[in-house]
Amino acid sequence: MIWLRNLALSKHALEEICMTFDAETVYSELHKLLGARIRRNEPLARHCTFGVGGLADIWVSLETQQELVDIVTRCAERRWPLLLVGNGTNTLYADAGVRGIVARIALNSYTIEDSGDGNALLLAEAGVSWPRLLNDLVTLGWGGLEFGPGIPGTLGGGVISNAGAHHGDLGQVLAWVDVLDVRYAERGSAVPVVERYQHSALALGYRHSRFRTQRHVQFDAQGYPIAAACQLIEPAEIIMQLGIYLHREDPQKLRMVIEEYKQHRKRTQPPQQSAGSIFKNPVGDYAGRLIEAAGMKGMMRGKAQISERHANFIVNVGAASAADVAALIKEAHTRVLERFGVDLELEVELRGEWKVTQS
Numbered sequence: 174m175i176w177l178r179n180l181a182l183s184k185h186a187l188e189e190i191c192m193t194f195d196a197e198t199v200y201s202e203l204h205k206l207l208g209a210r211i212r213r214n215e216p217l218a219r220h221c222t223f224g225v226g227g228l229a230d231i232w233v234s235l236e237t238q239q240e241l242v243d244i245v246t247r248c249a250e251r252r253w254p255l256l257l258v259g260n261g262t263n264t265l266y267a268d269a270g271v272r273g274i275v276a277r278i279a280l281n282s283y284t285i286e287d288s289g290d291g292n293a294l295l296l297a298e299a300g301v302s303w304p305r306l307l308n309d310l311v312t313l314g315w316g317g318l319e320f321g322p323g324i325p326g327t328l329g330g331g332v333i334s335n336a337g338a339h340h341g342d343l344g345q346v347l348a349w350v351d352v353l354d355v356r357y358a359e360r361g362s363a364v365p366v367v368e369r370y371q372h373s374a375l376a377l378g379y380r381h382s383r384f385r386t387q388r389h390v391q392f393d394a395q396g397y398p399i400a401a402a403c404q405l406i407e408p409a410e411i412i413m414q415l416g417i418y419l420h421r422e423d424p425q426k427l428r429m430v431i432e433e434y435k436q437h438r439k440r441t442q443p444p445q446q447s448a449g450s451i452f453k454n455p456v457g458d459y460a461g462r463l464i465e466a467a468g469m470k471g472m473m474r475g476k477a478q479i480s481e482r483h484a485n486f487i488v489n490v491g492a493a494s495a496a497d498v499a500a501l502i503k504e505a506h507t508r509v510l511e512r513f514g515v516d517l518e519l520e521v522e523l524r525g526e527w528k529v530t531q532s
């Protein structure tokens with residue numbers, strides 16, 4: 174069977190597929206299956222914490238593993254471009270939006286396997302939201318994820334960047350992930366394959382995992398960022414479920430730790446819309462310190478601003494465009510490189526049609 178053959182397309186081939194994508198037909202077909210959860214010409218600004226980004230031809234929220242497998246299979250068979258995302262808290266969508274289908278992984282059940290000795294394994298679907306889960310775990314008296322109050326994403330998105338804070342990260346408590354591996358079919362498989370990757374296979378490091386491509390920022394001649402190359406189904410390794418180690422903890426103690434971390438965030442991070450840190454911290458230094466030292470704190474491009482409170486945050490001060498944000502990214506990257514010789518790597522993910530913006 175060839176259902177997923179040749180999903181790794183050349184840039185040109187993918188562009189051609191996007192141009193001929195018949196959104197109306199696809200919308201009617203998917204509407205029969207998923208009803209009101211399918212939306213046409215959906216503003217992506219509604220689905221990311223930056224509050225910027227153009228339209229997705231089609232937007233859908235997927236609530237079960239079966240729906241996820243079905244849509245991946247259908248997109249592969251029909252050659253419909255598909256982008257899978259979580260809560261959009263680490264994503265900058267282009268002003269020209271995304272061609273094809275953007276699917277939010279909203280699979281959000283979890284169970285806790287209590288081993289009876291003070292430890293447990295949390296089996297969580299990829300779309301479980303960190304803040305909601307944390308609330309539940311505190312009430313139940315399970316510790317492990319309390320370093321992350323204020324990380325507003327999904328657990329699946331958290332694996333991609335190995336999300337972390339306060340000297341903790343997901344990798345420290347992650348046992349394994351179940352991945353729907355789209356590339357398997359390129360090797361001749363007839364059905365989508367779910368494979369379990371153990372912790373040791375995940376290459377987890379500081380804001381890094383095997384699922385992340387290079388993070389160096391490049392810009393084209395017009396000054397737009399060059400997003401990483403995409404495939405028909407992006408990403409090719411889709412996280413469906415995670416196993417996370419938990420341990421018994423006094424709920425009162427958990428509440429105190431979480432409250433302390435929350436207060437720290439309140440003091441140090443901006444309240445406006447953002448996607449968290451824009452750049453990764455370089456070894457031995459802080460991106461925010463370097464950007465501030467380059468004289469950029471408070472700098473504005475359009476309605477985007479380098480935060481006054483924390484220079485590694487770009488904030489939307491009201492109807493910013495993705496181009497405004499991109500202009501600040503470029504400026505910060507260039508200044509820090511010129512003044513300090515540090516080539517800052519992007520923390521945030523660029524998605525969508527950046528090139529189209531300037532044509």
Ligand SMILES: Cc1cc2nc3c(=O)[nH]c(=O)nc-3n(C[C@H](O)[C@H](O)[C@H](O)COP(=O)(O)OP(=O)(O)OC[C@H]3O[C@@H](n4cnc5c(N)ncnc54)[C@H](O)[C@@H]3O)c2cc1C
Pocket residue numbers: 222256257258259260261262263264278299300323324325326327328329330331332333334335336337338407408410411412413447448449450522
């Ligand atoms: C105010 C604020 C504070 C933040 N603080 C922190 C912090 O302290 N530490 C930190 O690490 N991050 C922080 N972040 C960034 C962000 O919350 C994390 O990176 C989070 O883990 C992203 O999850 P998400 O579901 O929103 O991912 P999204 O932004 O939806 O997606 C990010 C990338 O992951 C891919 N992806 C998402 N889900 C899956 C999946 N199931 N399978 C495969 N690929 C997937 C998407 O295609 C995309 O490329 C902050 C963000 C904000 C807005």
